[in-house]
Amino acid sequence: xxxxxxxxxxxxxxxxxxxxxxxxxxxxxxxxxxxxxxxxxxxxxxxxxxxxxxxxxxxxxxxxxxxxxxxxxxxxxxxxxxxxxxxxxxxxxxxxxxxxxxxxxxxxxxxxxxxxxxxxxxxxxxxxxxxxxxxxxxxxxxxxxxxxxxxxxxxxxxxxxxxxxxxxxxxxxxxxxxxxxxxxxxxxxxxxxxxxxxxxxxxxxxxxxxxxxxxxxxxxxxxxxxxxxxxxxxxxxxxxxxxxxxxxxxxxxxxxxxxxxxxxxxxxxxxxxxxxxxxxxxxxxxxxxxxxxxxxxxxxxxxxxxxxxxxxxxxxxxxxxxxxxxxxxxxxxxxxxxxxxxxxxxxxxxxxxxxxxxxxxxxxxxxxxxxxxxxxxxxxxxxxxxxxxxxxxxxxxxxxxxxxxxxxxxxxxxxxxxxxxxxxxxxxxxxxxxxx
Amino acid sequence: xxxxxxxxxxxxxxxxxxxxxxxxxxxxxxxxxxxxxxxxxxxxxxxxxxxxxxxxxxxxxxxxxxxxxxxxxxxxxxxxxxxxxxxxxxxxxxxxxxxxxxxxxxxxxxxxxxxxxxxxxxxxxxxxxxxxxxxxxxxxxxxxxxxxxxxxxxxxxxxxxxxxxxxxxxxxxxxxxxxxxxxxxxxxxxxxxxxxxxxxxxxxxxxxxxxxxxxxxxxxxxxxxxxxxxx
Numbered sequence: 001x002x003x004x005x006x007x008x009x010x011x012x013x014x015x016x017x018x019x020x021x022x023x024x025x026x027x028x029x030x031x032x033x034x035x036x037x038x039x040x041x042x043x044x045x046x047x048x049x050x051x052x053x054x055x056x057x058x059x060x061x062x063x064x065x066x067x068x069x070x071x072x073x074x075x076x077x078x079x080x081x082x083x084x085x086x087x088x089x090x091x092x093x094x095x096x097x098x099x100x101x102x103x104x105x106x107x108x109x110x111x112x113x114x115x116x117x118x119x120x121x122x123x124x125x126x127x128x129x130x131x132x133x134x135x136x137x138x139x140x141x142x143x144x145x146x147x148x149x150x151x152x153x154x155x156x157x158x159x160x161x162x163x164x165x166x167x168x169x170x171x172x173x174x175x176x177x178x179x180x181x182x183x184x185x186x187x188x189x190x191x192x193x194x195x196x197x198x199x200x201x202x203x204x205x206x207x208x209x210x211x212x213x214x215x216x217x218x219x220x221x222x223x224x225x226x227x228x229x230x231x232x233x234x235x236x237x238x239x240x241x242x243x244x245x246x247x248x249x250x251x252x253x254x255x256x257x258x259x260x261x262x263x264x265x266x267x268x269x270x271x272x273x274x275x276x277x278x279x280x281x282x283x284x285x286x287x288x289x290x291x292x293x294x295x296x297x298x299x300x301x302x303x304x305x306x307x308x309x310x311x312x313x314x315x316x317x318x319x320x321x322x323x324x325x326x327x328x329x330x331x332x333x334x335x336x337x338x339x340x341x342x343x344x345x346x347x348x349x350x351x352x353x354x355x356x357x358x359x360x361x362x363x364x365x366x367x368x369x370x371x372x373x374x375x376x377x378x379x380x381x382x383x384x385x386x387x388x389x390x391x392x393x394x395x396x397x398x399x400x401x402x403x404x405x406x407x408x409x410x411x412x413x414x415x416x417x418x419x420x421x422x423x424x425x426x427x428x429x430x431x432x433x434x435x436x
Numbered sequence: 437x438x439x440x441x442x443x444x445x446x447x448x449x450x451x452x453x454x455x456x457x458x459x460x461x462x463x464x465x466x467x468x469x470x471x472x473x474x475x476x477x478x479x480x481x482x483x484x485x486x487x488x489x490x491x492x493x494x495x496x497x498x499x500x501x502x503x504x505x506x507x508x509x510x511x512x513x514x515x516x517x518x519x520x521x522x523x524x525x526x527x528x529x530x531x532x533x534x535x536x537x538x539x540x541x542x543x544x545x546x547x548x549x550x551x552x553x554x555x556x557x558x559x560x561x562x563x564x565x566x567x568x569x570x571x572x573x574x575x576x577x578x579x580x581x582x583x584x585x586x587x588x589x590x591x592x593x594x595x596x597x598x599x600x601x602x603x604x605x606x607x608x609x610x611x612x613x614x615x616x617x618x619x620x621x622x623x624x625x626x627x628x629x630x631x632x633x634x635x636x637x638x639x640x641x642x643x644x645x646x647x648x649x650x651x652x653x654x655x656x657x658x659x660x661x662x663x664x665x666x667x
Binding site for chain 1: 529533
């Protein structure tokens with residue numbers, strides 16, 4: 001054979017090798033898939049760790065997400081609503097003269113198209129008296145017909161009924177006890193009016209509520225907004241805040257941003273989302289998220305170590321086989337790809353089964369709900385427990401699923417890579433002689 | 437065809453075993469022409485496996501020159517050596533060493549795949565190689581489902597399917613009974629005689645030696661005898 005012909009043969013060989021690399025990759029995937037099942041027990045144990053880590057994160061975050069969403073909704077409906085528009089100074093200095101124009105603030109919330117209910121409120125401190133007993137309290141003037149449709153407090157009237165007409169008042173259970181008040185009694189309210197004079201109002205107690213919040217039950221009085229404005233010498237359009245309520249808003253970051261950031265039309269207004277109004281709920285959510293994440297990453301570390309161990313064993317067991325493949329002309333990087341594919345298949349198996357397990361445990365609970373175990377209830381503040389509904393419904397947490405997928409895939413690939421790097425220092429002849 | 441396939445001059449290989457130097461080869465001269473069938477024999481530690489490994493590009497000499505098919509091996513990188521093994525050498529190992537998760541056909545095909553041979557040609561050539569060794573019926577079986585003799589025949593199919601310039605068989609009969617060994621050696625002799633395949637076997641087994649046309653006997657790292665067998 002001439003030198004030119006030999007050279008041509010070598011060139012053809014090189015070209016063919018490049019052209020068929022995708023076919024080799026497919027073969028490596030096939031070998032890897034079959035290798036995964038060579039030691040079923042080890043594969044299932046490794047995948048089992050991944051399944052548990054995935055389930056823990058996604059189930060717990062879904063469960064907590066559902067609990068917190070309901071808790072936030074209930075907390076928002078108890079008093080502040082899901083969004084408020086206030087005078088820019090009212091949050092820092094809640095003085096009677098810091099008011100907004102009702103129609104303007106309401107239109108701001110309504111134009112977002114995201115609120116089911118919008119209504120005005122006015123509020124202030126006052127001396128409350130029934131007969132010869134008096135105490136300090138907090139008077140909230142509101143639109144009874146609107147608030148009755150969404151307010152959790154309106155649904156927690158334990159005695160009597162909610163506000164229906166002017167001249168009526170509902171008060172907290174502890175406040176009623178302190179004042180010795182009962183239904184039909186006259187409640188005398190004395191405060192400082194907007195004009196600096198005395199704000200005086202008498203109302204008939206038509207209902208006594210139990211909100212679950214000690215503070216509210218001890219201090220709060222609700223009266224119609226018109227009565228408040230009249231007593232406090234306020235104008236008809238004046239409000240300390242306009243409240244918006246929407247269940248959908250809780251799940252909508254976009255809606256929250258609209259409520260928070262609407263710049264207005266040349267009028268300086270303070271927009272508050274429920275996260276601003278209920279910082280305790282947000283803080284508790286974040287705290288629980290941190291503890292769940294900590295558990296997840298802790299289990300991930302255990303999974304990573306188990307994968308390192310599994311691949312160390314695997315490479316030890318297959319040293320002879322790898323030596324033969326290297327002797328036949330396979331390249332170390334091709335073997336590395338094979339091991340990385342094996343790692344990917346194991347983590348994919350764990351992820352798929354983990355998500356399957358999570359789905360079959362989360363979906364029925366999303367549908368039918370569940371009651372919280374007593375031990376878990378004890379981990380929440382009593383005021384918040386009082387707000388919990390009878391049945392809690394988890395919300396599937398896609399973000400947790402993304403976190404679990406990325407963390408597990410990356411963790412397992414790196415864990416498998418560390419022992420696999422031995423391949424590059426392997427001499428075929430020594431590897432072939434290795435004992436299995 | 438009688439070109440020189442292997443040319444070795446003054447091959448020396450020293451291993452360090454717990455700081456004690458062990459001279460596996462001491463200045464061995466060895467050459468092999470195309471279509472020869474040579475057996476390397478000798479007691480354990482004589483250097484036959486070391487010589488086979490150096491010829492096959494699996495080990496490197498400390499001194500001397502080795503050329504395979506006219507190409508000197510010493511300057512080649514590990515990657516180049518791997519490519520050379522893939523292109524020019526067929527290996528048959530003592531323990532068959534097939535990929536356990538691949539069928540007989542896939543094992544034979546895999547080596548062609550590493551060479552970059554296309555799918556259709558690969559399947560055809562692998563099928564033919566198995567057929568020529570009487571393994572068509574077993575092509576879908578995995579190694580664990582075959583006897584030792586059948587596995588060794590698949591290993592030979594894998595070794596010859598690439599049309600290598602040299603077939604190296606290290607103790608090919610070590611795990612086989614005498615009847616299977618005889619069948620296997622008939623196969624190798626047939627390959628040598630009908631296809632002109634150049635073959636080197638390293639063996640202890642007198643039956644295997646008996647099939648070779650040239651017997652090289654090593655002792656203490658040197659060639660003690662190198663004789664052509666006449667019928």
